[in-house]
Amino acid sequence: MKLSPAQLEEFDREGYLFLPGVFSEEETALLRREAARVYGLDREEVWRESSGVPRTAFAAQSYSEPFRCLGLHPRLVEPVMQILDGPVYLHQYKVNAKAAFDGEVWQWHQDYGTWARDDEMPEPRAMNISVFLDEVTAANGPLIFIPRSHKQGVQAAGHDLETTSYPLWTLDRETVTRLAEAGGVVAPTGPAGSVLMFHCNLVHASPPNISPWGRTIVYLSLCHVDNHIRRFQRPEWVAHRDFTPIEPLADDCLSALAAAQESRGKEAS
Amino acid sequence: MKLSPAQLEEFDREGYLFLPGVFSEEETALLRREAARVYGLDREEVWRESSGVPRTAFAAQSYSEPFRCLGLHPRLVEPVMQILDGPVYLHQYKVNAKAAFDGEVWQWHQDYGTWARDDEMPEPRAMNISVFLDEVTAANGPLIFIPRSHKQGVQAAGHDLETTSYPLWTLDRETVTRLAEAGGVVAPTGPAGSVLMFHCNLVHASPPNISPWGRTIVYLSLCHVDNHIRRFQRPEWVAHRDFTPIEPLADDCLSALAAAQESRGKEAS
Numbered sequence A, B: 001m002k003l004s005p006a007q008l009e010e011f012d013r014e015g016y017l018f019l020p021g022v023f024s025e026e027e028t029a030l031l032r033r034e035a036a037r038v039y040g041l042d043r044e045e046v047w048r049e050s051s052g053v054p055r056t057a058f059a060a061q062s063y064s065e066p067f068r069c070l071g072l073h074p075r076l077v078e079p080v081m082q083i084l085d086g087p088v089y090l091h092q093y094k095v096n097a098k099a100a101f102d103g104e105v106w107q108w109h110q111d112y113g114t115w116a117r118d119d120e121m122p123e124p125r126a127m128n129i130s131v132f133l134d135e136v137t138a139a140n141g142p143l144i145f146i147p148r149s150h151k152q153g154v155q156a157a158g159h160d161l162e163t164t165s166y167p168l169w170t171l172d173r174e175t176v177t178r179l180a181e182a183g184g185v186v187a188p189t190g191p192a193g194s195v196l197m198f199h200c201n202l203v204h205a206s207p208p209n210i211s212p213w214g215r216t217i218v219y220l221s222l223c224h225v226d227n228h229i230r231r232f233q234r235p236e237w238v239a240h241r242d243f244t245p246i247e248p249l250a251d252d253c254l255s256a257l258a259a260a261q262e263s264r265g266k267e268a269s
Helices: A005-014 A025-039 A065-071 A074-084 A111-119 A173-183 A253-268 B005-014 B025-039 B065-071 B074-084 B111-119 B173-183 B253-268
Strands: A016-019 A046-048 A054-058 A088-098 A106-109 A126-132 A158-160 A168-170 A195-199 A204-206 A215-224 B016-019 B046-048 B054-058 B088-098 B106-109 B126-132 B158-160 B168-170 B195-199 B204-206 B215-224
Touching: A005 A016, A005 A074, A025 A054, A025 A065, A025 A088, A025 A126, A025 A215, A025 A253, A065 A088, A065 A215, A065 A253, A074 A088, A074 A126, A074 A195, A074 A215, A106 A111, A106 A168, A111 A126, A111 A168, A111 A215, B005 B016, B005 B074, B025 B054, B025 B065, B025 B088, B025 B126, B025 B215, B025 B253, B065 B088, B065 B215, B065 B253, B074 B088, B074 B126, B074 B195, B074 B215, B106 B111, B106 B168, B111 B126, B111 B168, B111 B215
Parallel strands: none
Antiparallel strands: A016 A195, A046 A054, A054 A088, A088 A215, A106 A204, A126 A195, A126 A215, A158 A168, B016 B195, B046 B054, B054 B088, B088 B215, B106 B204, B126 B195, B126 B215, B158 B168
16 A cells, blocks of 8 residues: 555645545454454553553554554555655554543643653654544544644643543643644544554544444554664553564455454354 | 425434534624623623533523524524424523533433423423534534434433533433444534534433634524423523513524624724
8 A cells, every 4th residue: 555645745744644444344343353352351451441441452463463463564554664764663552442431531642742751762753553443433532633733843741640541741721722723623533444644743632432332443653663762661562672674464464364263253153 | 494394304303403504604703702702791690610611601592682683593493493383482592612621521311301300391392403603523522412312202311410510311321322222323513603403302412622622502492382391490591481482583683783793893993
């Protein structure tokens, strides 16, 4: 999957790209089943909200074959290599559940703010690419971006340890208002299988999920290999330390896995 | 403004109708200015959230000329008379601010649940019609409906006095999930001047406003005159006791007011 010159230009200008329909229903169904299994695991990488419902499975590529394939998927890795202009490694991997009724707010923040402050990542030569495993709607806590805010560099931030169950460097209201007056706010919503990629300095937030259904999004944070982190303060499964360039798998890596599961299911029944 | 047979059929089936572009930019701008003025008033009808920001100006038709005109506007009153099949009176009038950053969640509820329990309104022959004074987006706490849930009658509810600053009869999670499995969830979003009308038994909620801008919606709750409330437990300015049939004003009542303000502004400058 190659981004067009128009898409590259749009990403550079707006700070994000939304691509519906990148993964098939068969591929997303496989990942949805796997997310449910992973959230049931009793592992330190699986974080829960104050209510006990799952919030994030970190580093799921290291204990799940479908999520390993997704982390090496050419439809995710190649566009990012194109934008970051070179080989990339996996800095962070999150399977984020926004649980039905209980899924919490994420306050306004920049991801690179955390990567710079906590991990000493030298430059914003890194970005997120995400896959919707469920349809994302206005009801279930979509990501909300301030377009073009990535052009303003790293903003001052406070370390929020109170609002939710995950520590986050968050922006103050004056900053958010100033940036939004210039860029507006947008909420890309769409069906399962959509891909949303955004610059690591793009300011974003997400409201709670008040719908009766969970909503899972997988995030790969990919970083140019020359730009790897210098400080190893956070656990390895939060901020990875393997800076080997990713070699993408074949395009059918997930659909082959789904087909294999299907045929095993048929044998068993 | 007359609803078409197809619109009447859609309202009956889905429980709501969304009509963008009913009021002009000139008319909504007048109402936005007036909302800002009303929220600044020190009156018992103007409720605030726990943070102190305005939440609801009740009965604004009784102390504001623009909101009086809106409450008698033919584009709002006539479609409701059509649906309720007869003369209507004004049961409740709310100018609901969802304040920037602080605007609170409304939990899942039915409006008729409150009107029946608190006000002894005999039947669900009443409904809401609302006007967006600001654009409503996924970011600023849109209304979220469960389509077709109005066909299931009044649901059991608990009196929530905790979650927010306004007491509300709210539905439990099992009920919301069951209804949403059947009808789905939708969030009608659109520009200022849009009109959203919904059945008084339609189950709905709305997430917090995490955007940096306030978002105001005016709600008229209109009731068939034969179906007026029997119990006067809540203040008169929350649940009105004047059951006189509304005589709609002329269609230009708001634009004439805006033009008059405009010419006064020119004289003054």
